[in-house]
Amino acid sequence: MNKKLGFLGFGTLFGFTLSRVGASDFDLILGMFTGRDYTLVWVIGTAIIVGAIGMQVLKRTKQPVKSGEALKISEKKLGRWSLLGAGLFGIGWGLSGACPGTVLAQLGEGKIYGFFTFFGMIFGTYLYARLKEKHPSL
Amino acid sequence: MISTILESIFIDPWPFWAGGIIIGLLVPMLYYFYNTALGVSTGYGNLVKIFLPARHLQWIKSKFPETYSWRVYFIGGIILGGFISSVFSGNAGFTAEMGSFTAIIGWPALAGAVYFFTGGLLLGLGARMAGGCTSGHSIHGTANLHISSILATIMFLIGGFISANLIRITLMGGVW
Numbered sequence: 182m183n184k185k186l187g188f189l190g191f192g193t194l195f196g197f198t199l200s201r202v203g204a205s206d207f208d209l210i211l212g213m214f215t216g217r218d219y220t221l222v223w224v225i226g227t228a229i230i231v232g233a234i235g236m237q238v239l240k241r242t243k244q245p246v247k248s249g250e251a252l253k254i255s256e257k258k259l260g261r262w263s264l265l266g267a268g269l270f271g272i273g274w275g276l277s278g279a280c281p282g283t284v285l286a287q288l289g290e291g292k293i294y295g296f297f298t299f300f301g302m303i304f305g306t307y308l309y310a311r312l313k314e315k316h317p318s319l
Numbered sequence: 320m321i322s323t324i325l326e327s328i329f330i331d332p333w334p335f336w337a338g339g340i341i342i343g344l345l346v347p348m349l350y351y352f353y354n355t356a357l358g359v360s361t362g363y364g365n366l367v368k369i370f371l372p373a374r375h376l377q378w379i380k381s382k383f384p385e386t387y388s389w390r391v392y393f394i395g396g397i398i399l400g401g402f403i404s405s406v407f408s409g410n411a412g413f414t415a416e417m418g419s420f421t422a423i424i425g426w427p428a429l430a431g432a433v434y435f436f437t438g439g440l441l442l443g444l445g446a447r448m449a450g451g452c453t454s455g456h457s458i459h460g461t462a463n464l465h466i467s468s469i470l471a472t473i474m475f476l477i478g479g480f481i482s483a484n485l486i487r488i489t490l491m492g493g494v495w
Contacts, residue, residue: 184353188389192396193403195345200404201328202338207418214476214483220335225457227339232462235347246354255356257450257460259467266448267456267471269441271478276486277438278418280453281360281446284439285394289401291413294420297432301439303370306363308440309447310376319448 196286205286205295207278214275262319277301329407346462355389358455359397360446362390424490449474 202224203209212218236254239245245252274280277298279287284302287295313319327333349355364383369391373379405411415421415428417435426434446452449471451460457475460468487493 184389185392187352188393189396189399191345191349192393193400194341194396195393196397196400196402197404198333198338198341198400199397200401201333202335203332204338205401207420210479211419211483211486214479215487223335224338224342225453227336228343228458229461231340231343232346232458233343233464235344236350236463239347239350246350247352248354250354252350253354254350254463256463256465257456257467257471259450259470260448262448263450263467264470264474266445266450267474268445268478270445270449270452271475271480272482273438273441273443273445273478274453274475275479275482275484277435277442278420279438279442281363281442282397282452282454284442285359285397286401286404289398289403290405291402291411292417293413293415294417294431294435297435298439298442301436301441302360302363302443302446303366303439304436305440305443305445306360306447307367307371307373307443309444310364310367310373310378313378314376 195282196289199283199286200290205279205283205290205292210274210278210280210283260318273305329404330409342458343462346459353389356455357459358451359394360443360452360455362388362394363443363446365391366394419491423492423494445478 199205202220204221204224209218209221213221240252277284279295279298281302284295284298288299309319346357349357361382364379365386365388367373368379368383368386402411417431420431442452449456451468451471453475456468457472461472
């Protein structure tokens, strides 16, 4: 299957799921942090466990990748500023009640404030690109 | 029978495990089909290239040679999925509501716009500094037991705990 069309399909499944399970709901994200509603903690926890089991199974199969090439798991490395960045990300997560994936589902649902989170994310990424010109360690 | 199944898929809110299982399965499925890691936030670099005058920036040039890569299609799909969900559950269309933010805080629209833009800016900048977001680090990385992703996820949660509780105590009067 064409990779781009495939990702359009998987993205649709992802967005539909995020929306149906309430991950695009401002109150559920806020509630996950304030202790009012732990639904999304259970969603993320289940996803991690299922993902971990799935990866272990995949690694043990004869042909883990459909095309026959070797499985290439990408591991993210932490730089000097990564954990500070992760903290900033978290603050943004709690403020906007969204993350880079769920804000997209919010757009599809027509939540107008979600568009401002979305534009903010594009601008924040642009800011990173600008800052990185002068500070390559970022 | 069939209408009950359709209702529980398209209309009723899902139980947590249904969402968790599907999202979790995306990790091995994307490896099986495309040998590719689940991740959303890197695609915002493609959006920068599309929407802002940034083609001269070194990072954009080297990391995003193909403007309309699979990442843009993935992003488009997530938007489409949210739209389909809202259509079938009968909530399609634009809304200015945002849960307790609009119900309790009740700021004027412009202040709300600045608030959410600021939150988004921190998400965008922070995700790039951290090298990933909730999907890439917290779900994909943690499921693969990568220490870097577990550490990043702990920092995500600490940051979110601080800001969400500050909002609850200051702007929502601690009632929510």
